[in-house]
Amino acid sequence: MTDFLTSGVSGLIAFQRALATTSHNIANANTVGFSRQQALLAARPARGTAMSGLGTEVTSVRRIYDQYLVGQVQSNTSSFNRLDAFHRLATQVDDMLAGGGTSVGTMLQDFFNALDTVADDPAALITREAMLGQARALTQRFDQAESRLNALDRDVNSRITNSVSEINALAQSLADLNSQIVASSFGGQASNDLLDQRDNLLTELNSHVSVTTVTQDDGATNVFIGNGLVLVRGGTSEALATTQNEFEPSRLGIKFADGAEITSRLSGGEIGGALDFRREVLDPARNALGRLANGIAATLNQQHRAGIDLTGSRGGDLFATGAPVSQASSFNAGSAPVTTTIDDIATLTTDDYVLRYDGASWSLENSDTGVAVPMTGTGTAADPFRANGLTIEVGPGAAAGDRYLIRPNSNAAAGMELLVSDPAKIAAAAAIIGSTSTSNAGDAQVSAGVVVDAEHPDLLNSVNIVFIDANNYQVDGTGPVPYASGDPIIYNGWQVEISGSPQAGDTFTVSANTAGSADNRNALLLSGLQSAGALDNGSSSLSDSFGTLVASVGTVTQFAAINRDAQQVLLADSEQARLAVSGVNLDEEAANLLRFEQAYQAAAQVISVADELFQTLIGAVRR
Structure with missing residues (x-):
């Protein structure tokens, strides 16, 4: 009789627990990260010599869970x-x-189009004004582009700041959950809901930075x-x-609050994407834009500078750009000044460099790859280091281990001005002009000439070229100089060509172009620089340089879009795979609800029958 009642009561309790578990599943059908739970029933064994058992019991509430699928998410x-x-x-x-x-x-393109217009009508002030307007617009656009890049840097x-704050909050929550899970495990089984919460926090943490986990024997997870x-x-x-970055205080990195910087070791998530963008797109774009400005x-x-303007004066510089940056590391012990200038635009690259001092000598390396960059020179003002189109002058006061970041182009666009x-x-005319003597016997003619060295001190000196015979000439009485038909004549920073057949005594003069208002030779050369x-x-x-920059960024962006869409899938x-295993199926839970309800009612009926039998027995004893 007692076993009969005990079995009924055990069933009532067990099916009540199963109903509660099913209800919990239904209530959390739309809860993000919830794993379906299942009450596991087992028969209670008989005691002593009894042939029948003592009903059933819930041995555990199992979490329907696949660690691999959660790890994939x-x-x-x-x-x-x-x-x-x-x-x-x-x-x-x-x-x-x-x-x-x-x-x-x-x-x-608009600027060079305006230069073409000046070349078409070099004496017109209106075309010159239009060219200056386009030049001004070009410098402003460079400045705006640099401002936009600076905004993206911010x-x-x-x-980074927001993600660090979120990571700290999530890490503390994970530590608290670990403590709760360990405490709940003392009863034999950790709380399934706490485990779900921890997985949700780990998923959210991965949205900020990639993490790995190891679960300890006590149920706590190390991250x-x-x-x-x-x-x-x-x-x-x-x-x-x-x-703050050791070279650029305005640029943030990440460290442990009481430890060293770890920025370069982090990947994945929001932080990884931002750092990858900074390294793969932002800095290369800024440097390429700066090199174009330079x-x-x-x-x-x-x-x-090789031309003359409408006043007859030599042309000066049209543009200025921001100077190269030579930034000392905040960890430097020494105080040596470092000055970098651009010496050869043709060999200038878009790379940044790190200059190091080991206590005895200086070395240069690519800041991204760490590959050594050969240098010549000694680093003094008279003999500066030279590498990749740069000159680097180092003053006294360096200490072993000192480092400097050399960024030749990073400041150029922002500092560009007309x-x-x-x-x-506007120096649209060439600085020199060649002329042919009217008394020459031959049919040879001298070209107007081009300037090949605008800095030559004797560029504007008047020079006479006198042919001794068809194969030799003198320059202002100096010579003879051998000549073959078609050979250029180069002197005092200019170059002319002789067409036709010069005769003995033929004279050609190269002099300053003092009446060049209608001369467009330098304007044509300026336009040709495009x-x-x-x-x-x-x-x-x-x-080409700008086209390469646009194509490079466009390709990277396109691949990023393709990869992002693929990763989203x-x-x-x-x-979906996780939900297929761990998600709540409301149809299935409704069936379970009905099944456990019927079982619960049956168990209650067992108790009712046991009660009736017990009452019958009591009544018989009383009689």
């Missing part, structure tokens, strides 16, 4: 958020560079970032903090 979350952050940021650079009528490329800082750096260990967490200024300034405001000061090989050792023109698939 977390890994794909990290990858998607990295690609999404990267793509969102890269798209802004791509839009800026390829921005139709307002892009740097369009402004550059955006990266903001993302690692940056290839083995402990973020959470049991019930304690480490705090992260932002830190290229425009260097090539046009050099050619402009130096000429008077349209009459397509001339000015960069990359003469293999790239100014237009993988994330959705992994979430």
Whole structure:
């Protein structure tokens, strides 16, 4: 009789627990990260010599869970958020560079078109004014582009700051959950809901930075970032903090609050995407844009100095750009000043460099790859270091271990400005002109001439070229100089050609171009610089350089979009796979609810029958 009642009561309790578990599943059908639970029933064994058991009991409430599938969701979350952050940021650079009528490329084309107009009518002030307007617009567009890149740099800082704050909060919550899970495990089984909460926090943490986990025997999960750096260990967490870059205080990195910087070791998530964007798009775009600004200024300034303006004066520089940056590390013990200048625009690259002092000698390396860069010179003012189009002068006071970041182009676009405001000061005419004596016996003619060295001190001196015979000539009485038909004559920084057949005594004069208001030779040469090989050792023109930049950023952005979309599909698939195993099926739960309700009612009926039998027995005894 007692066993009969005990079995009924055990069934009532067990099915009540099963109903509660089913109800819990139904209530959390739409709870993010919830894993379906199942009450596991087992027969209670008989005691002593009894032939029948003592009913049933709930041995545990099982969490329907697949660690691999959850790990896939977390890994794909990290990858998607990295690609999404990267793509969102890269798209802004791509839009800026390829921005139709307002892009740097369009402004550059408009400027050279205006130069062509000056070449067509070099004496007209209105065309000169239009050219200055386009030059001014070009410098403004460079400045605007640099301002946009600076804004994106600040955006990266903001993302890092926000993610660090979120990571610290999540790490503390994970440590607290670890403590609760360990405490709940003392009863034999950790709380399933606490385990779900921990997985949700780990997924959210992966949205900020990629993490790895190791679960201890007591149920606590240790969390690692940056290839083995402990973020959470049991019930304690480490705090992260932002830190200023050793070379650029305005640029943030990440460190442990009481430890060293770990920025380069972090990957994945929002932080990984922002850092990848900074390294792969932002800095290369800024350097390429800066080199283009330096290229425009260097090539046009050099050619402009080879001409004369409407007043008969030599041309000066058209543009100025921001100077190269030589920034000492905040960890330097010494105080040596370092000054960097651009010496050869043709060999200037878009790379940044780190200059190191080991206590005895200096060395230069690529800041991204760490590859050594050969230098010549001794680093003094009289004999500076020379490398990749740069001169580097180092003053006294360096200490062993000191480092300097050399950024030749990073400041160029922001500092670009137009130096000429008077349209009459545009040097459209060549500085020299060749003339043929009217008393010559032969039919030879001298070309107008071109300037090949605008800095030559004797450039404007008048020079007579007198042919001794058809194969020799003198320059201002100096010679003879051998001559073959078609040979150029180069002297005092200029070059002329002789056409026809010179005779003995034929004289040709090269002198300063003092009446060149209608001369457009220098304007034509200025215009030709758009397509001339000015960069990359003469293999790239100014237009090529910008086109390469646009194509490079566009390609990276396009691949980022493709990879992000593919990763989004993988994330959705992994979430669906997890739901297929752990998600709540309301139809199934409704069936379970009905099944357990019937079982509960049957168990109650068993108790009712046992009660009736017991009452019958009591009544019989009383009689």
